Amino acid sequence: MSVDATNDIAEFLTSRRARVTPEQAGLPTYGQRRVKGLRREEVASLAGVSVEYYKRLERGTASGVSDSVLEALARALQLDDAERAHLFDLARAASPVAPKRRRAVQQRVRPVVLRILDSMSAPAIVRNSRVDYLAANPLGRALYAPLFESREQPPNSARFTFLDLAAQEFYVDWERTAEDLVAHLRSEAGRNPYDRGLSDLVGELSTRSEEFRTWWAAHNVRYHRTGSKRLRHPVVGELELEYEVMDVSADDGLTISVYSAEPDSRSAEALDLLASWIATPEADPAPADQ
16 A cells, blocks of 8 residues: 555545535435445536546546636535645646655754754654654653654654554554544645655555554545644653644744643643653652553
8 A cells, every 4th residue: 555646536536525425515315326425426516527527537637637626626525624735735746747746854853943842841842744753852752752762663653653552552542643643644645745755654554554554545634733632651640631733834844743731730740740750860750540
């Protein structure tokens, strides 16, 4: 299983069409339907294109498709912002006249970014578009110690989540975390389909993880900019944290994820304990009650 722009646009359109019912699209239904979701001719009608033209798109032929047609398809298929952006990315990649350029994926964190990271009191981590964990401040590294210390190296969120059994203990909501990661990688594969490193990562995960194969085939995409995480840390116990993901604007694809706990909460106390623990490494506190 790999990244293939032509197959991906065909499978993405098919999967989104299957998700929209005639009722959701405001269409009448008559008799028993043999397809799940909308028929091709219904999508074509809703988007204002011919059935043959839409069939060509579902076969992965995106030559000459205009932005206005893609916008019409996004409306017909009721795509959200992440899905709409993904459709445009796939169409560009599948077009035979589009330049086949590979975006460089950052593997280095500039010293000024490292200094900013170390100045933060909250846990903070820098990662690239392939979810490689490139740097962290001390509290961030301590918070994600199971990932940084995993036998699956170099540190990568998807590799840890799918290939290290410790992840299912560490992430309280493992399934949600795992699905979100696959959706992020799907989106990134659309933005940068010629990234050999990403293709290799997808191939490795597809070979070694049945769950990854299943979710990758679903073609779901999602923005991953803010949310909450529930972690079961081996030293301080369970934490419920909120996070924000901020772009490093000078370094395409690099982001800083910053984590915060509700003030005066059990999670805030656990973060304080973790900060004390890394400040006095000779101390050996007993793990918190689970």
